[in-house]
Amino acid sequence: MRLLSHMLSRFVQAGRLRITDAGGVVRDFAGKAPGPFVSVRFHDPGLQRKMFLSPGLAVGEAYMDGTLTFEDGTSLRDLFTLYGHNYQALDRYPLQALFRAIGRRLRWLQQYNPIGKSQQHVAHHYDLSRELFELFLDEDMQYSCAYFGDGVRSLEEAQAAKKRHIAAKLRLDGAKRVLDIGSGWGGMAMTLAELAPVEVLGVTLSTEQQKLAEERARRRGLSDRVTFELRDYRQIEQRFDRIVSVGMFEHVGAAYYDEFFGKVRELLTDDGVMVLHSIGRMEPPGTTAAWLRKYIFPGGYSPALSEVMAAVERQGLWVSDIEILRVHYAETLAAWHERFQAQRERIAKLYDERFCRMWEFYLLACENEFRLGSCMVFQMQLGRKRDAVPFTRDYITDTERRYGNMATAAE
Template sequence: MLQTYAERLLANTLKDLVRRGTLDVTLPDGRRMNFGDGTAPRAAIRFTDTRAVLALLMDPDLRLGELFMDERLVVDEGSIYDVLELLLRDADAVRPGAAVRMLDTMRMAIRRFLQNNRPGRARANVAHHYDLDDRLYALFLDDQRQYSCAYFEHPGQDLESAQRAKQRHIAAKLLLEPGHRVLDIGCGWGGLTRYLVEVAGAGHATGITLSEEQLKGARELAARAGHPQAYDYRLEDYRATPGRFDRIVSVGMFEHVGVGYHDAFFRKCHDLLTDDGVMLLHFIGNSDVPDFNNPWIEKYIFPGGHIPSLSEFTPAIERSGLVVTDIEVLRLHYASTLRIWRDRFLARRAEAVALYDERFARMWEYYLSMSETAFRYQDIAIFQVQLARRQESVPLTRDYVGEREAGLREAEARLGLMSSGT
């Protein structure tokens, strides 16, 4: 009876979710169900045991990824991306069941505990993801390891030039002048700091990270740059950083701060910024009401992470004494970035299996696929927030962004960097 109830509930759920495209489902006993309107995209999945069906129904946010990783849900036609697209693109119109709503309420209630990113825990959370074998990231990132959203200036732009455009766009918003001292909070492998020094003309760049692997890579690449003496990379929590800086930039790090630490982050940035300084914060944001982190992402990919809504982080900025001088929302740019990353990863998937194992490769494929569908079909986007201590530190119109980007393009051309990494 429980099996029959589960199958009926699965059929009713998928009938509501899959309205466009085609999803074929094979049950553990071999019976098949079909959903959708018969058009593309097409995908076929197979459950290997009845408990897999029950697990998916009880907690789809967590269990779909786990079942795929454990091969209890097998994709027989199409890809896991196709499955996620079919399930998510009309999901906003479907009300979750009572069990899922109860889980959502519980996860919202405990999210501050999960995001208790005190210094020691923050370091462990970063190591979980960013201290993986560096050869893994070489499978899909650009040659400078830009592990954040690219900026696509036109359709079909390649990843390397789109990442270059992202660096140029950020540098223009920072209003850099020769000799400026820059702090990069969460510097990764140092690609942005090298651009700010070698192309944009910053006098000195300090990059801080909690990843030992990224620190090692950033130092090695800086040693081969044109101005190796201009870089200082440290294994350091932002809360421990001393000094004052003319410019502060942070790309893809604020998602790791945690909802309970927004005040501490912005107050520290206020203290680190000079009186006439400018800051640019680039991060994944939620365009909807505040929500909890996806439980599968929390467990397997980014423990302690959080995608903040405008209503969550802007009050902390107000309390810090900083002034919001500009907010830009980059819609779908990360979806395009993730599509390229996923294609590159799948082209070299066998190397990922050799580095780790088959289950890890399925996990990584699911991560890239789920992230792309989130940016395409859910309320997730990139926010670029420009901040200052004084509102007169930034021009009153946005004309300067295009003007400075044009100047940076000329500098790139002089250095021979039009389409390659810095």
């Protein structure tokens, strides 16, 4: 416990952490600044060593396995809040700083996503039971950051607003063919086809998503204009007037950014427009947390804008608009977590209690990263030509309002 105590005494700069070890010994670590109080109990003597070597991975696994529990009325959310106030101090701790530097050297291996391997990584998460996602997502099964604009309160409203916001940036007027890279369960593609007379091809690497998307398109009477294929975007050859990608870029990997944007340039018509919606970070390039990489998103990585922009520039694309969504995903994840907890008993029957604790850890950890950490979402508008879209942003707001009025009239 001595090594762990040394690290924790430097970690807790704000708030207070109480640890009761497996032998019943209680230790308090208090910062000089005010902050949350968290009380945890270790039920495994080996947990102290694991936490010293890899605190994020060890805490997540211990919570999943039940060898770390909370006391004194505190909770997992309190622990993440405490971490959010102190994570920079932990990152500066010599051993953790060394491991982060080694991780950056090895991230090419962590993000190894060639054709074939990408599908294995996607299947790990997105080919889970369809019922699981239906239990906590909105009605349209949008599994990405919602858009909580003025007056928007419910998750359903925020996800519909997100789709209209992206559609407005795509400037669908005059477009004929649209490509949706990473089409999920089909909601974005079908929305675009309902907003404008376009044909949409959605591609995904998830067999479960592709099957459900096809079913939904048939039910909505869109099968003649919206199709979904189980296909890697790198295998597509035809050109498109518009390309959209929502929540897929996080699975590309930094070593493949030039390949991604080079393919986008190849697939876009000369006056085509793309909108890329992705998680990013407001700090320099780094790595994906070990626990998240192991249990939730193998091969995944949320980039720094500096990495994205460098690849875009090398591929000769114009960036016509960038928008940063800062707390929107925190609110989205909070809504998902609330719905997950409301359906926890049913989810435990689908899987088991350990799975439920794993997903609780995932949802709360990610919410904390968007609320107190360095994560954000960016929307980037791209084109081959400088004048692919108007030179002012007024058309985005105007089109978005028009789409909103269409939705209101249809209700």
